[in-house]
Structure formats: C-alpha cells, structure tokens
Amino acid sequence: MSSNDILDMYIYETNTLLEQLENIVLDAEKENTFSEENVNEIFRIMHTIKGSSAMMEFDPLATVSHRIEDMFFIIRENGMAVVSDANRPALFDLMLHSIDYFRVEMEKVEAEQPLNKDVDSFLANINSLIAKIKGEDSEEAPPPAPEPAAAEPVPAAETSGAVPRSSEGNPDFRYELRVFFDEGCGMENLRAYMLVSAIQGFCAASDFLFEPAGVESDASTAEQVIENGFLMQFRNPEDREKAIAEVRSAGSVRSYQPHDFEPAPPKVSIPAEAVAAAEPPAPAVKSAAPAKSAPAKGQQGSAQHQKESLISVNLSKLDELSAIVGEIVITEAMVTASPDLKGLHLDAFSKSARQLRKLTDELQDVSMSLRMIPVSNTFQKMNRIVRDMCKKLNKQVKLTLIGENTEVDKTIVDSIGDPIMHMVRNSMDHGIEENVQDRIDAGKDPVGEIILSAEDTGSEVIIQIKDDGAGVNDEAVLRKAINNGIASPDVEYSHKEILNFLMAPGFSTNKEVTEFSGRGVGMDVVKSGVESLGGSVTITSEQGKGMITTMRIPLTMAIMDGMEVSVGKSIFTIPINNIRSSLKITENDILHDSVNGEMIKIMDGYYPIIRAQEFYNLPEGAERVEDGILMWLESGDCSYGLFVDELLGEQQIVVKPFPTYVNNFDIKNYGITGCSILGDGNISIILDAGGLYTAARG
C-alpha cells in the first residue's frame, strides 16, 4: 500500500530529524549557546517537520513546529544575544521537551493511535518564552509580564493585525483564562455564557469575573468574543484549574490561555507596554512570511544532497541476501575442494578458483557490512538520559563514550538499547553518590563519570557500562534479597553470588516505570534480554570504587574467518582474530606451576596450556606434545596455549547457532559458541577463546 510507504517514510524521516535535533540541543546546552549554524539547522529541521506533518494532516505537530520555527527565526534575526542568560536554561529545556513531545506523538502515529489535539498548554509555553525573549528585546520591563498579545496559537502569518488588547488586569482576580472558540462556530456569546453557567456550578459569582460581561443577553458581544476571546478572571487558582477542565470538555473551543496577572508598579505604563509589545509581534510576524520561502529553498538544496547518499532498505531483504551469500561461500568451498579434482594439476582452473575466492570474500564482506550499523546511535541516546537524570537527581555526571564506531548487526543494536539504558540509569540512580562531598572525601572527582564502551573481539561484541560511583553495597543487596525471598538468611554468600542477586527476577529496586526506564524494570530483564541474543551479562563491583556491567554478545549472524583444527576425530574452528600464532613444542618446553598445571614460555611471558582433548573429554587425541601443535590464543585479557592435534587450514565458515535443545545445557559456558557446516558436509565446532579460558581456569 503506497500510503503506508509514505507514512513509514514520514515516521523514519521525522525520527531521524528529531535525533539530529536532540544532539544539536545537547551539544549547544553544554556551550550554553546556539551557534549560527545550529540555529539555521534547527530552523531547517522544524521547517521540514512542519511541512511533512502538514502534508500528512497531523495539524498539532505542524502547529507546534511552526511556533518553534518562529522562535528560532527571532533568534536568527537578532542573534543569540536576544536570549538572556536567565532565559537560556528555559530555552534548552523547552527544546528538549518539544523533542519528547514529538517523539510521543510519533509513537502514536506508528501505533495508529489518534494524536493529542490539545497542544495549547504546550504552545502557551513556547509563546511565553517567545514573549520573554521579545519582551526583553523591546525594552527593559521586568520579565514577569508576558503579554498575551504575542500569544496567538494559530499559524502566525495569518493573524497579524488584530492583537487582542487585554483589559487592565485586576489584581484581585489575578488568575486569568482566555478562551477562543472555533472559527465560524456561531453564537460565540452564548457558548461563552454556557461556560459561565458551568463555572458558576463550583465557583461563587463573587470569585470570578468575565468579559465581555453581557454574553448572556447581548448578541453583539459575540464579535468581541471572536476577536479578543472570552476572558475570565478568577480570584483563586484552583477555580481556574477547574474552569480549564470545563473548557476542555466544552465543544467548539479552539484554544485557551491561562495567564497570571502581575500588577506592575507603574500602572500607567501598562497600556504603553501593551502597545509597544504589540508592535514588534506584528512586523516580526509579517516578515516571517517572506522569510519562509528563502529558508525553504536553502533547506531543499541541502536536504536533497543528504537524501541522495542514503537509502533505507527493508531488513528482510538483507536477511535474504545474507543467507544466499552464506550458501555461496559454502558452495564455493565445495567446488574448489571437490574430491573430483583431487590429485589433478589444473593451472587455469586454480587461477580462476583463486579469483572466485577473492570475489566471494569481497561479496561476503560487503553484504555483512550492510547489516552492520555503528552503536553510536544507541550510545548517543544515552547523552540525553544522563543529562535529564543529572537535572532530576541533582547530580553532576559526565558520560564518556568509547568505541562508538564499533559496528554491530542491526538486530543486536536494536535489542541492546533498552538494557544499556537501564544500566546507565542504574549507575546514575544508585551508583553515583548523592552527596558531592562524599566523592571528594573519597578522593574522587566531584563530577561523576560513566564510561560506555563497545569492543569487537572478532567472535563477540563486548559492551561495558562502568561507573566510578559507590559500587554495590553487599549488605544492602543481601538484605533486600532476603526480604524478597531470593536469599536465605542462614547462608553465607560470596561477593560474586551477591552480585548475581541483582539480576535475579523479582529483585528490582524500583517498582515504577518512569519516563527514563524501558518497558520493564529490573536487571533480570536486562539479563534475559541479552541472553536471548545468545549473550551473557556479568557484574563486577568494588565498594567505594564503582561498578562495571559487562555484556558479551556473540556475533552469531556472522560469516567469519576461522582456522580449522582437529583433535582426534573432532574438528574445531577457532576465530582467526583470536590466534596469535601456532607453535610446535617439545616435552622440554613445558613447565609446571604449583598445582601441576602446564605452562609454556613464549617470548617474554608465561602462558598456561590447556589440552583440548582433556578439557573436553574427547575420546581421541594426541598424547605427546610432539604429536600435536600448540595454538597461542588471545581474547580480551586472557592469553594461553591450546593444544590440538593438527592444523587443517583457514576456512571461511558460516556460523550456525546450536539448536535450542543443545543450548539448554549451557554449553556456551564451556567456550563452545556454535557450529559450522564444512564444505564436505561435516560439522565443525566453533570455539570461543575467551569462554574456553574462563571455563578451564575459573
């Protein structure tokens, strides 16, 4: 269906723009200013969103983006100086709230739910900020006198002239509410009167005023209501709130604006202010119209350029491509290693076969890279979370990102977003100390740090969230675990076991789903999420120093380069990335450590030896070291020698995960991550160098 395609494009495009916008705002906030380039960019983004939202008939979105566009137009024309330092935090906050608002609405669009038509309170915020900015621009009047004059929610270009003149505010009835009815709805005076009657139901007549006063009987007041809106003034803020509820449930209400009247000391100058402030909006608004066409053209040019270099592809097509390329790799191996050719010397054939091999390699590299996207997207989202939480919790924390460019399969990137978000939130909430003094006393930097890193080891991607906070309080965790029935009060638990309680289902320390957390809370959700990708989560912590959460996710979708080795009749594949070298050794080279384990000295270091046959209880294998070969493997921090029988050769293999039944036996804990079907139909078992070491040495 073509309409769905357009909708998908719209959602995708808008979400991408929102991300860009968020990054700009976050960076700008750090500098406490928007550069000229930023302002132009934001203007362009808002303009695009406005246009496409209007085309899709999502009017509330178009309206809001239009207002923001107006606001940035003012900043563009007058320079960032027009926004005083006092107003800047509000500006950044407003931008981020707007982004959140758009995101929520986008989710509704995607879920085919109706949008929130009521954007008036939002618009009122934008308008009051604009007024503040403009208010200072025109004269020195103290900020708390935002003129309702500037607040016109409907696309500003049309309604320049008739700026409603607020009647002199009444200091006894400071809580004002101005209501505008839908254009052309008719009998505006009677509608206004209906509101009055409704309000009289809960508000004493002496507690509120309204204007024009004659709405009940005088039909000519309808004109006034149309032009200036229907103004109600309340003595008490609670009454106004109730009135707002009435207004919202009333029909034909286009918009409403709450406003607090602050009597400024020189009452005489108020009308003057009203006049003075009324003037700048009019010309500003009028000039917005011609200015719009200019940026529109500029934006078109650059947007065009951007669009040409990217194309969005359906993920299922990439899946198909990967599957076929995988088959080609296997078939190519079958052809070139065909038993029919055994013993024949075919020069021309060999040459072509080599060429074929080279091309297949390239094809495989490219098709794999299509699915890989850098984790930077997900990592950058954490910036926003850290910033928001810093404000909310009143802590100062900086986020450091390492290895953002690490590329990972798209399905993995999609699934780790929530777990990472949860971990970062954990660190912010529970990890980093509440009291800055505590940090200073402990000799730490007063500004906390969370390090988010990603690393590709060849067979896995390792994502770490490290904080330098207070670390896990073993006692508190144990207590909570006992309370929740996960631990028994009589048993002694080791530090590691206590850390594992954090990931037990039912442990979670927060029962509410806040705006920051994902769809579920609890480390157990993180653990199961990662495990569903075939990965594992481990936590290490040192009290007082901080906590590190490590997620290891295997690259199961991979075609990888491996070295085939044999032990007895079994064939294993070791990822090439993990192999440093292979050596032939003799009995004399082997040294023994204190527990009778075998070791070897290679170059300047001593490395433990693990015998594959022994560790895996294989039925056959070389006994004497002279009959086999030692593979010097490395993964992450561990480096060791693996003793096998023979090197069979380098192979490109298609990794096949184990069937579900096999996975039930936790075979991954022994360093076996998957298997592969070789060209001759045999199965080779893929080893994970790191996992093997951990399992063998503990």
Place this chain on the structure above:
Amino acid sequence: MNTAKEDVLFQQVDDEGVVKEITGPESRKYLIFIIDNLKIGIDAEYVVEILNSYSATYLPMMPDYIEGIFNMRGQIIPIMDIRQRLGKYPKGGESLLIVLDYNDTQLGIQVDAVELMMDIPNASILPIPSRSAQKLVSGMCTLPDGSGTMLVLDCEQLLGP
C-alpha cells in the same frame, strides 16, 4: 485484521468444504518403535523424519545420552540415545534415527527399529506411576490389534524447556 486468519488456522475443512470445529480427536496416530523389545509410541504429529544413515559429530560437554549432532540438509539436529535416556545400557552399532520437532525444538532419537504407525484411541491410554523423576513415559496402553502393550513417550518432557 489478523484475528480472521487465526480463526481459520483452528478450523478444519473436510472434503465437501464444510468447516468443522475441532473439539479434540478421540484418537491420535502414534509411531511405534522398538527399544530392547519394548514397544514405545510417540505422537506422530511430532515426527518429522526417519533416517537410516546419518553421521554423528561428537559434541563435548553434553550429557552421556547425547551422542552428538548431525547435519540434516543444513540444519543442526542433536542426537539422543533414547536407551540411555530411559536408563538402559547403551547398545552401540547402527540405529535408526527418528527426528522429532516439538514447538520448534528438534531432536533425533536413536532406536532399534520402527514398527508401524497406528491409531490409538485416547481412552485406552492409562497413566502409569513413574519411578524416575523425569516422567518421560506418561502412559501405557494395550495395543488395539492385540500385539502387546506399548509405553507412551511424552514429547513435552523430552523436548520441552
């Protein structure tokens, strides 16, 4: 939108094209195989294939009753020696392999021989108290053709999580 499709999946259309509601069959087809002179039946719904020859690749760090894995047209299927699983002594030598698929979990079981497929009415399957904790055998029944008694293998216990 999708509910219409779902309804169709649970309906049966017989030869005349009349839609029949499935209330649950009174009898099911069982595949009967032989282990050490014991007849064991397994719900035919879960049987995918029966293989004569296959080559098992040993998989380390698995329980003794798992012989290994094999490659069935590109899929990796684990092989279980059902004799060992039921607590008997392993036999060795050639066996037939019955490949099962239960809820997308696949497993091949090695048996001595396969006898036949038979319709067994549900009513004739009686539960038996099982001594072993796993309760792999969930019932027992007298074969309707009078050829003896058969144990019923519970696929859920065998293949379930």
